[in-house]
Amino acid sequence: MERDIDITLPAANNLVREFRAGDILYISGTIFTARDAAHHLLINRKNEEKKIPFDIRQMPLYHCGPLVRRKESRWQIIAAGPTTSMRMEPFESQFISLFSTTIIIGKGGMGEKTLASLQEVGGVYAHYAGGAGALAARAVTQVVDVYWLDELGMPEAVWILDVERFGPLIIAMDSHGESLYHKLDKTVNKNMEWIHRQIDKGALQ
Amino acid sequence: MLRQIDGMKLKKALLSAMKTAATILPRDVVTTLEEAIQKEDSKLARAQLAAILENIKIARTDSIPLCQDTGIQTFFVQAGTRSPYLELLNPVIAQAVIEATATVPLRPNTVHPFTNKNSGDNLGRGMPVIDYELTQGNKIIITLLPKGGGSENCCALKMLTPSAGISGIKRAILDHVIACKGAPCPPTIVGVGIGGGADVAMKLAKRAVLREITICHPEQPVAKLEKELLELINRSGVGPMGLGGNTTSLALHIEYAFRHPASLPLGIVLQCWASRRAQIQINKDGSIKVS
Numbered sequence: 001m002e003r004d005i006d007i008t009l010p011a012a013n014n015l016v017r018e019f020r021a022g023d024i025l026y027i028s029g030t031i032f033t034a035r036d037a038a039h040h041l042l043i044n045r046k047n048e049e050k051k052i053p054f055d056i057r058q059m060p061l062y063h064c065g066p067l068v069r070r071k072e073s074r075w076q077i078i079a080a081g082p083t084t085s086m087r088m089e090p091f092e093s094q095f096i097s098l099f100s101t102t103i104i105i106g107k108g109g110m111g112e113k114t115l116a117s118l119q120e121v122g123g124v125y126a127h128y129a130g131g132a133g134a135l136a137a138r139a140v141t142q143v144v145d146v147y148w149l150d151e152l153g154m155p156e157a158v159w160i161l162d163v164e165r166f167g168p169l170i171i172a173m174d175s176h177g178e179s180l181y182h183k184l185d186k187t188v189n190k191n192m193e194w195i196h197r198q199i200d201k202g203a204l205q
Numbered sequence: 206m207l208r209q210i211d212g213m214k215l216k217k218a219l220l221s222a223m224k225t226a227a228t229i230l231p232r233d234v235v236t237t238l239e240e241a242i243q244k245e246d247s248k249l250a251r252a253q254l255a256a257i258l259e260n261i262k263i264a265r266t267d268s269i270p271l272c273q274d275t276g277i278q279t280f281f282v283q284a285g286t287r288s289p290y291l292e293l294l295n296p297v298i299a300q301a302v303i304e305a306t307a308t309v310p311l312r313p314n315t316v317h318p319f320t321n322k323n324s325g326d327n328l329g330r331g332m333p334v335i336d337y338e339l340t341q342g343n344k345i346i347i348t349l350l351p352k353g354g355g356s357e358n359c360c361a362l363k364m365l366t367p368s369a370g371i372s373g374i375k376r377a378i379l380d381h382v383i384a385c386k387g388a389p390c391p392p393t394i395v396g397v398g399i400g401g402g403a404d405v406a407m408k409l410a411k412r413a414v415l416r417e418i419t420i421c422h423p424e425q426p427v428a429k430l431e432k433e434l435l436e437l438i439n440r441s442g443v444g445p446m447g448l449g450g451n452t453t454s455l456a457l458h459i460e461y462a463f464r465h466p467a468s469l470p471l472g473i474v475l476q477c478w479a480s481r482r483a484q485i486q487i488n489k490d491g492s493i494k495v496s
Contacts, residue, residue, distance in 0.1 A: 024252065037321065067273040067312040078310060079264075079273035084355050084388055107355075108387045108447060129253050129446055130355065130390035131479045133273040135260040153323030154313055155273075168252050170448060180249075184386070184449050187442045192383060195437050199375045 006165065009103075013058050016102045017122040019171045021178040025126055026167035030144060030160060031060040031105070035083055037156040039091055041148060046098045053147055054160055056099050063088060063106030065155025067133065068143070075143035077161065079133030082107040085125070093117035109172055109181040119177050126169035127180075139166040210290060210491040212297045218485050218493040219301035219347075223278070224309050225495065226349045226483035227270040230261050233418045234394075234455070234480050241392060241445070241452040250450030257445070257478055272479045275311040276351035278302050278333035281415065285342040290487055294345070295335065302326070302333050314354075336408075343489035348415055349482060356389040356477040360410070362403055365469040374399065374471055375434060381473050382438055382454065387447020390477035392455045394418065395438070398472035401462035406472035413458035414476040422459055431457050445478075455480075 007015060009029030019025065032054065034042065045052060066080035085106030088095075093113040095101060102123035104110070107130040118124060128136065144160040152158075172180045238261070242254040264271040280298055284291055303326045305311055315329040316322060327333065363377045382395055398409025421428035435457040444450025455478070464470065486494045 022249070065273060065312070067270060067275060067310065069310050079270045079275075079312075081260075081273050083274070084358070086388065107390070127446065127448065129256040129260070130387070131272040131274075131353075131477055132256045132260040134264040134267065134269050134271055135256055136273075137269070138263060153316065153325070155323075168256060170249055170252065172448070180448060181386075184442070184447065187449065188383060188386070191440055191442045192380075195379055195383075195440060196376070198437060199372050199379070202372065 009060065010058060013102065016124055017175050019124050019174055020176070021171055021174045021180050023171040024167065025169040025171060026165045027060060027103070027169065028164050028166070029060070030162055031062050031166070032056065033062045033064040033066060033080075033159040033161070035063060035065050035156050036087055037152050038148070038158045039088055039095055041152070042158070043091060043094060043098060054145065058100055058102055060103035060105060061095075061101050062161075063104070066159055068154055068159070075146065077137045077140040077143060080136040080140060080161075081131050081133035082128045084108050085110050089114060096121055096123065105169060109179070115173050115177065115179055118173055118175055122175045124171050124175060125173035127172040128167075128169055136166070139163045210487070210493065212293055212300070214491075214493065215290070215293055215297045215487070216301045216304070218495055219298060220305050220308070222347075222349050222483040222485050222495050223301065223305040223311070223351070224268075226351050226481045227275050227309050227311060228264050228268050230265075230271060230479065231417070231482060234478070235261060237418050237455045238392070238478060241455065244451045245445070247444075247450055249448045250444050250452070253445035253448060253450075254452070270309065270311070271481065272353060273312055274353035274355065275309070275314065276353045276481070277314060277357075278305075278311070278327055279350040279352060280333060280335045281348040281350065281412065282335060282337050283340045283346040284337050285340050285344045287343040288345045288487065288489060289343075290345060298333060298335060299328060302328060311351075345487040347485045347487075349484070350411075350415060351481050353390075353477055353479070356393065356475045359385045359389040359475040360407070361473045362407055363471040363473070364403065365471055367466065367469045369469060371430070374469070377471055378434055378473060379437055382475065383441045383443060385475060386443050389475040390479070391443060391447060392445055392452045392478050394476040394480050395454050395457040396474035396476065397457065397459040398474075399459060399461040399470070400464040401470060402465070402468070403470050405462050406470035407474070408472070409460035409462060410472035410474040413460045414474055414480065415482055416458045418456040427459050427461065431459050
């Protein structure tokens, strides 16, 4: 049964293991953004035992390259929807084990290696509607900080964001090895056989 | 002939069109999305479409970009050879892109392919993309297509064997679009280009996504094929954002050209639900219409 869950972090970190694929989540707390380049940078810094300048452990990771504007002395998030998570698949499991990441937010889903790591760490992958950048920006109450902006550019930099009731986030992969994408693949494959038969018949009837 | 407009006036029109494209989704796309939510039974599919529709409303009301990926700025120019304003276009479009990046604002999205350095202003070698088609007459029509990276990554070129025929084309399109699942941010608009050479097929496919959703191909057999393919895609069950449902695509448009007897090029371009576009018409008398 799908549930609606409202949580405040980091207090609710111990609840993440209980979330199930299909649950709809709303998050309040502090999250950080990282895309391909930021993943590489953070993994390299950790491996070289260099300091990570924010408290990354168990902080939700958001696959997002926001559109941000500098207004007077403050950063203002204009749009902040998710980016395609699959690009991060080759190094996400390493990232999870280095930083104990338990909530990953993105779009489109991730692969088997990430699913296995989520089981180990007791984490979830949550899907946010792709392209809903203006809606996501409404949930951001404050830009806490930004790192490596000059080096990586606006979309690839690490943005630390305070969010309030950020959602709806669909739990798509949970810590019990359940994945909505697995279920969907089965349905689509079945439908595909029917579709191929229609093509072979030469008409849709 | 005396020129009635200068670069400043043209730049203002381009800025207005870029802002419109980034913040207001065309009516035909919104209407089709509103109809789609009625066709969905699952809670997750409805939640996705509801979030999309709310996002569209916020972007329009607050005049902010719909999506943080404001895309690669692409301009399709139908250039009337007797227009007196042709030479203004390249420099003024570039200047307008720089200003729109700061004022709309647009996300700086152009990076050097070898160094990964972001230019910061959406310019760079080959950027923005300006595609010229010479037409008769004295009008210039510029169609803007700011296209995001997620859907662009799902485009494909298939060089089919001619003996594959129509059923081979159908199969290639359906297999590809459905295999993309949630990656191009469905419900998508599918552009298909058939014939020409490899480059022509891709360009036709990209132009096909610019066509209004409700308008089908003027030739009946092509229109029929568009309708059939759209129905089959929506039987896949991929659904909004690839989380399951009845709406995987909102439209499928085909454009074609004649081909070499030995080649059957098939171009497939996927466009996300945020199918942003705007148009400017520059008349000979210097009047400019933005829509």
